[in-house]
Amino acid sequence: MAEELKVIVFTLANEEYGIEVDKVRYIERMLPITRVPKTPSFVKGVINLRGVVVPVIDLRGRFGLAETEPTESSRIIIVAANDMEIGFIVDSANDVSDVMSDSIEVPPEVVGGVKAKYLSGVAKLDENRLLILLNLTEVLNRSEIIQLEQFGSES
Template identity: 40%
Template sequence: MAEELMENENQYVIFRLGRENYGLEISTILEIITMQTITEVPGTEVFIEGIINLRGRVIPVFNLHKKLNLAGGETTRSTRIVVVEVRGNHIGMLVDGVSEVVKITEEIVEQPSGILSDLDEEYLSGVAKLEDKLVILLDVTKVLQRGNGALLENIG
């Protein structure tokens, strides 16, 4: 799938998680909303923050900090919930702030191997070298799948 994406120019939404910049392909994103009251669901995995009401629809919210083992993650004024669609399911992901939408071409994307040491490369589809920053391109399906294989099986 990653190869296909990079054949052409693609638009990515860039957001911050801790000190790093991440990118998600725009077509996977349904909307970006401000922080909401999240209802905790007892007995679920730590990276599941809880559930929210998205216009009458109950959707789960995912804590990317906890999922990717990153430091920080405190809720601030810039905290946003990025709502993505994975195999027909709407899922929210907590991020530290959304900065911009950029076009990324294949040429500036490198395979993740060797660039990042501590981040699990399996979540990534690549690393884009923009003029002023590095953007880690996330593969949302893989992020939501890791450790939850069975759950996503269910979704599919």
């Protein structure tokens, strides 16, 4: 029996991506971001969210896509990964979709310019619509998480 998976759908460079709803804490409009020295270029800095310092990364930069200036529809999706909260800058966050587990396939080597290691699968939503599901553990690889955790504990 196929399970139903609820995912938050967001866009990056005109491709649709999904993150499981239970991993998402908040979806925020763009907030002032404080730059942090000596971090990879896709780490944009930190935000103060309800009194908590949250590191923010630009998913376009993380995936090697062309980075763009935030727009009115840009959002920061705050996810919980490995006992910490991290913000992802995305082009827009659209809606919540139900994905049947049997519609998810192993991702090809590269989808929309993004390497397969960052993806947990590709779901067929209908005839013309694919949803790329993120693998959060790879998007934030262990050494980067340690770097971000050290930053978070210094503040």
